[in-house]
Amino acid sequence: MFSLRLNRLSLFMLAASASLAAHAEHSKLETVLVTATRDTQSLSDIAASVGVLDQDTLEKLNPTHAAELMNRIPGVNIVQLGSSGEGVAAAIRQPVSYGPVYLYLENGVPTRSAGFFNHNALYEVNSALGNGVEIIKGPGSALYGSDAIGAVVNSLSGQPPEEDRASLSMEVGEDDWTRLQWRGAAVGEVDSYTLNVSASRNGGWRDNTAADRQELLASWFHQFDGDWQVNSVFSASRVNMETGGSALGADDYHNTPERAGNKIGFRDVSAVRVSSAFDKTLENGQLSVTPYLRSNRLAYIATWTLNTGRVQPPPPWCPSCPAALDSQDAHINDDGHDSLGILLKLRRDIGDNSLVISGVDIDQSFGGQTQYYIERNDNDPGQYWLSYRRAGKLYDYKVAFTSISPYVHSEFQLAPSWRLTAGLRYDAIRYDYEDNIDAANTDPNHLRPEDQSLDYHHVSPKLGLIYDFSPSINGYLAYRHAFRIPSSGQLFRSGSTVDSTELKPVQADSLEVGVRGNLGRRSSFEVAVYTLRKEDDILSVQDAGSGARRHSNAGETRHRGIEVGVEHRLTAQWDIGIAYSRNQHRFEDWRDRSGDFSGNTMPDAPSSFSHLHLNYHPAWLGGGFIELEASHQGAHWIDESNADDNNDGDVDRYKGHSLLNLRGEYAVSPQLTVYTRVMNLADKRYAETTSKWGPGFTPGRGRTAYLGARMEF
Numbered sequence: 001m002f003s004l005r006l007n008r009l010s011l012f013m014l015a016a017s018a019s020l021a022a023h024a025e026h027s028k029l030e031t032v033l034v035t036a037t038r039d040t041q042s043l044s045d046i047a048a049s050v051g052v053l054d055q056d057t058l059e060k061l062n063p064t065h066a067a068e069l070m071n072r073i074p075g076v077n078i079v080q081l082g083s084s085g086e087g088v089a090a091a092i093r094q095p096v097s098y099g100p101v102y103l104y105l106e107n108g109v110p111t112r113s114a115g116f117f118n119h120n121a122l123y124e125v126n127s128a129l130g131n132g133v134e135i136i137k138g139p140g141s142a143l144y145g146s147d148a149i150g151a152v153v154n155s156l157s158g159q160p161p162e163e164d165r166a167s168l169s170m171e172v173g174e175d176d177w178t179r180l181q182w183r184g185a186a187v188g189e190v191d192s193y194t195l196n197v198s199a200s201r202n203g204g205w206r207d208n209t210a211a212d213r214q215e216l217l218a219s220w221f222h223q224f225d226g227d228w229q230v231n232s233v234f235s236a237s238r239v240n241m242e243t244g245g246s247a248l249g250a251d252d253y254h255n256t257p258e259r260a261g262n263k264i265g266f267r268d269v270s271a272v273r274v275s276s277a278f279d280k281t282l283e284n285g286q287l288s289v290t291p292y293l294r295s296n297r298l299a300y301i302a303t304w305t306l307n308t309g310r311v312q313p314p315p316p317w318c319p320s321c322p323a324a325l326d327s328q329d330a331h332i333n334d335d336g337h338d339s340l341g342i343l344l345k346l347r348r349d350i351g352d353n354s355l356v357i358s359g360v361d362i363d364q365s366f367g368g369q370t371q372y373y374i375e376r377n378d379n380d381p382g383q384y385w386l387s388y389r390r391a392g393k394l395y396d397y398k399v400a401f402t403s404i405s406p407y408v409h410s411e412f413q414l415a416p417s418w419r420l421t422a423g424l425r426y427d428a429i430r431y432d433y434e435d436n437i438d439a440a441n442t443d444p445n446h447l448r449p450e451d452q453s454l455d456y457h458h459v460s461p462k463l464g465l466i467y468d469f470s471p472s473i474n475g476y477l478a479y480r481h482a483f484r485i486p487s488s489g490q491l492f493r494s495g496s497t498v499d500s501t502e503l504k505p506v507q508a509d510s511l512e513v514g515v516r517g518n519l520g521r522r523s524s525f526e527v528a529v530y531t532l533r534k535e536d537d538i539l540s541v542q543d544a545g546s547g548a549r550r551h552s553n554a555g556e557t558r559h560r561g562i563e564v565g566v567e568h569r570l571t572a573q574w575d576i577g578i579a580y581s582r583n584q585h586r587f588e589d590w591r592d593r594s595g596d597f598s599g600n601t602m603p604d605a606p607s608s609f610s611h612l613h614l615n616y617h618p619a620w621l622g623g624g625f626i627e628l629e630a631s632h633q634g635a636h637w638i639d640e641s642n643a644d645d646n647n648d649g650d651v652d653r654y655k656g657h658s659l660l661n662l663r664g665e666y667a668v669s670p671q672l673t674v675y676t677r678v679m680n681l682a683d684k685r686y687a688e689t690t691s692k693w694g695p696g697f698t699p700g701r702g703r704t705a706y707l708g709a710r711m712e713f
Contacts, residue, residue, distance in 0.1 A: 047464020083245030139482030158219030158233035171708035176203025208244025247696025309376030337367025473517030622667030
């Protein structure tokens with residue numbers, strides 16, 4: 001039985017929120033957002049836990065990675081991958097996940113097609129240049145379709161500006177970090193424009209972890225003579241990085257964390273998106289039409305498949321097994337997809353406080369993948385690859401992906417204090433697959449399906465009830481269903497899976513109850529408790545001897561937790577914010593070739609996350625601030641067995657870590673602001689991620705300082 005045991009931090013948060021005074025300066029329930037219903041609404045009308053970060057927060061933090069920004073939201077943990085590189089994974093009502101359980105949007109448009117998911121999708125989004133972020137925690141499939149199981153993350157970018165602006169920021173830091181940013185806006189009576197540009201260089205604190213990143217974000221807002229208006233946004237990003245920041249063995253992690261893992265790793269990314277949101281005000285509602293185009297390209301060495309690249313003796317649990325090369329799946333991947341689509345939405349207001357939103361999403365994407373097998377060809381006796389050679393194609397295919405998805409969302413005011421919300425979405429999805437390799441399929445570790453078409457149909461419902469305890473506090477109860485289709489890689493890059501094209505969609509059902517609002521003039525709070533059950537989870541099994549992979553719908557998991565957030569103004573000069581979550585992620589039914597793990601805690605599933613920021617903003621800083629930030633990640637198991645094989649409490653269970661960051665900003669004049677930040681202030685050794693293969697630990701960056709200046713013209 002899951003016990004929501006709160007530690008001292010959570011008890012402190014609840015006590016702090018209970019001690020506050022009356023009449024809020026800013027009502028939390030009046031927070032305006034667009035992601036939860038695809039329409040502008042206040043938080044008080046949403047039967048879900050939603051985290052919101054505004055543009056002012058984005059610009060003050062000026063994050064170099066999405067983790068620095070989004071982890072301030074209760075229940076959200078974005079993980080920076082590659083030893084403080086550009087890589088991204090997430091743990092939102094899920095363990096740290098590399099699978100398609102999160103949906104990433106830009107202005108409501110998915111940044112990738114559902115058929116071509118990548119867990120790194122956030123590095124394709126211009127987070128620091130945006131206007132805000134909204135995160136719906138938990139399922140969002142009833143409005144957004146496949147992948148929206150753990151969360152929906154919507155980055156708001158290129159929104160119509162409110163005032164003219166021209167600013168230039170220049171930043172330097174340790175390990176050859178440099179960044180140049182331009183933010184510009186021009187406001188007219190009919191036409192308004194924005195242009196944001198960023199270029200950064202990171203030399204990397206570990207060997208072979210350098211990265212270059214360029215971003216461009218432009219928008220044009222036009223008001224027609226009638227009731228129509230349109231906002232067009234162009235977004236582009238390019239990332240080139242070395243990925244030597246892979247996991248290290250325990251000895252290297254503790255003693256020489258700066259050394260590279262596999263020195264051959266690289267990743268080249270490009271993404272372009274164009275969308276135009278046409279909106280027309282109706283007598284009793286609004287019509288919205290949003291056509292879009294997008295293009296994604298990605299090439300990389302799959303460093304997690306390399307292992308040692310040498311023939312290994314039989315494992316201890318199978319002495320009769322033959323010796324085998326442990327990198328039979330080592331490869332270079334080259335893939336991408338191009339999409340065109342349209343989002344249609346109509347809102348109809350019914351009476352004073354009820355409405356119906358209906359629409360349809362259409363997506364047509366064309367993509368493919370080429371995968372080359374690589375072999376290690378250096379003579380170094382160590383476990384890390386120094387060089388390689390290509391040794392033929394493993395996969396080469398193309399896929400056409402089509403989805404047509406109508407939906408409806410409705411809200412009814414049942415009584416002055418009671419509000420009912422309900423929604424339903426139908427997804428009709430089709431894959432058309434064609435194999436481009438003519439040679440016969442003779443490799444049992446890399447099977448290839450025959451040319452074929454696959455169809456998926458799914459219905460996703462949701463139901464919520466909202467109750468207003470007072471004008472400043474309300475609560476909600478919500479049921480939401482979610483699903484995700486198998487990705488093109490799971491279906492058509494079969495590995496050793498004989499019947500990969502028979503994989504079924506993963507399904508999830510969630511129940512959630514929450515309370516939020518203001519306690520007095522100075523404080524806002526939110527509390528959410530959830531339980532989520534996933535069925536037909538796609539289990540990915542890697543053979544310990546060959547490294548070959550297979551997939552099957554063999555899993556059922558249970559996810560439960562509590563999330564608490566408090567923001568409190570201590571005095572006119574001091575603010576404090578606290579975010580805390582406690583989680584349990586368990587295998588309900590999970591059997592693979594390594595054993596039966598049913599009832600065990602899932603690996604890479606930290607038991608808790610917490611974040612605290614204390615902000616001091618006296619008048620003498622001229623609008624600037626000094627902020628101390630503390631974060632904590634709880635312990636987690638490294639593998640599915642939940643066994644401490646060495647009885648040392650170290651290798652098989654990661655103990656978690658606590659980090660301190662310091663930020664400061666000072667306005668020298670109305671035109672010039674200088675700022676600094678020191679990350680990992682206490683210079684703690686910690687692991688970004690862990691791996692059961694080795695086991696391995698990816699070390700996070702030590703203490704690192706940055707200095708910047710911003711000019712307003």
